[in-house]
Amino acid sequence: MSDANDPAKDWLAYKGSEKNMRTEAAVAYPQREGFAHESVEIAAPNPDEILVRVLGVGLCHTDLVFATGAGGYPLPAVLGHEGAGIVEQVGAAVTKVKPGDKVVMTFRSCGACDRCASGDAAYCRTMPQLNYAGMRTDGTSPLSGEAGRLGSNFFGQSSFAGLALTYERNVVKVDVDIETLKILGPLGCGVQTGVGAMLNSMDVRPGSTVLVLGGGSVGLSGVIGAKLRECAHIIVVEPQASRRALALELGATETIDPKEAADLSAAIREKHPFGVDYAFETTGAPAVLNAAAACLGSKGVLGVVGICPPGTPPPGEMISMVTFGQSIRGIIEGDSDPDVFIPELISLFKAGRLPFDKMVRTYPLNQINQAIRDQHEGRCIKAVLLPQ
Ligand SMILES: [Zn+2]
Numbered sequence: 235m236s237d238a239n240d241p242a243k244d245w246l247a248y249k250g251s252e253k254n255m256r257t258e259a260a261v262a263y264p265q266r267e268g269f270a271h272e273s274v275e276i277a278a279p280n281p282d283e284i285l286v287r288v289l290g291v292g293l294c295h296t297d298l299v300f301a302t303g304a305g306g307y308p309l310p311a312v313l314g315h316e317g318a319g320i321v322e323q324v325g326a327a328v329t330k331v332k333p334g335d336k337v338v339m340t341f342r343s344c345g346a347c348d349r350c351a352s353g354d355a356a357y358c359r360t361m362p363q364l365n366y367a368g369m370r371t372d373g374t375s376p377l378s379g380e381a382g383r384l385g386s387n388f389f390g391q392s393s394f395a396g397l398a399l400t401y402e403r404n405v406v407k408v409d410v411d412i413e414t415l416k417i418l419g420p421l422g423c424g425v426q427t428g429v430g431a432m433l434n435s436m437d438v439r440p441g442s443t444v445l446v447l448g449g450g451s452v453g454l455s456g457v458i459g460a461k462l463r464e465c466a467h468i469i470v471v472e473p474q475a476s477r478r479a480l481a482l483e484l485g486a487t488e489t490i491d492p493k494e495a496a497d498l499s500a501a502i503r504e505k506h507p508f509g510v511d512y513a514f515e516t517t518g519a520p521a522v523l524n525a526a527a528a529c530l531g532s533k534g535v536l537g538v539v540g541i542c543p544p545g546t547p548p549p550g551e552m553i554s555m556v557t558f559g560q561s562i563r564g565i566i567e568g569d570s571d572p573d574v575f576i577p578e579l580i581s582l583f584k585a586g587r588l589p590f591d592k593m594v595r596t597y598p599l600n601q602i603n604q605a606i607r608d609q610h611e612g613r614c615i616k617a618v619l620l621p622q
């Protein structure tokens with residue numbers, strides 16, 4: 235048993251090599267810019283696992299954060315957490331879906347804790363272990379690549395690949411054509427985060443004034459959510475002209491170029507003297523977070539999805555928070571209960587009321603680094619990667 239202390243050997247023995255499959259994947263390596271496109275080996279599903287043939291997977295900022303090894307994420311790894319595709323195989327204990335079913339994959343939750351029981355899956359008590367540990371809960375990984383064992387199970391899916399292993403709590407069965415299915419993955423994270431922030435987390439009031447900081451896919455999904463809720467004023471702050479134009483198309487009533495509004499609160503209060511009822515911060519920039527807090531009116535709510543660097547103090551002034559009854563609300567996944575909310579989003583999309591596809595541009599998976607550059611430089615708002 236000379237191999238007993240070699241985790242890679244343990245893992246190879248564990249997964250049973252004759253059933254392994256090969257597929258393409260984008261792999262994040264430590265200290266390497268961008269992703270490597272390579273052939274990886276993936277294990278057959280465990281009893282509780284579902285093997286999905288990935289047809290499309292959204293590129294989310296969170297993938298790029300974890301690609302740096304943030305939070306101790308084990309690299310090299312396959313990331314990707316906005317996948318959609320067709321169920322290929324299921325483990326013996328899986329009853330929710332069967333081979334051939336079309337599914338959108340979302341974040342993973344346990345389904346057994348008090349949060350999950352009350353529809354608060356986004357705040358599941360085991361969210362970190364199930365989504366950010368980089369391995370199965372038993373410590374194994376079903377993925378290996380050119381460098382050996384790979385970090386896996388990102389958001390319970392690691393879907394920057396042609397095949398992904400996932401779980402019942404991750405998958406939502408959908409009834410759409412194949413071309414639509416390819417771009418549907420972002421409903422599992424970015425779109426449900428933005429729309430859900432408005433409809434669930436902040437539960438914005440019809441007729442209210444909403445400020446959205448950042449016109450990326452989450453901010454613009456927030457615009458769609460605010461429009462669905464019939465907010466009277468939807469103001470988007472975004473430096474890129476093309477994104478401001480799309481914001482107006484999706485339902486914003488005004489846009490602001492931050493380069494032309496050094497004092498954002500003053501600019502907002504020229505037209506809205508009492509400030510805004512809701513501010514939605516999607517950028518993760520401390521200066522923007524503070525500017526957003528300064529725009530709040532009385533009883534204003536600041537919803538935050540952007541992740542500021544560790545150590546960033548809470549925004550605004552305690553005295554104005556108390557005096558004006560304001561609050562700050564951190565938001566994960568739009569407080570979504572995916573089994574309920576994703577079908578609602580799809581109904582809205584089919585009815586033409588959730589045109590998130592206007593944000594989407596598709597790339598082959600092997601063009602992931604180009605997609606990252608385009609998203610970064612404003613040539614694309616939401617990249618969806620298509621395994622070939
Ligand atoms: Zn739970």
Ligand SMILES: [Zn+2]
Binds near residue numbers: 294295297424
């Ligand atoms: Zn995401």
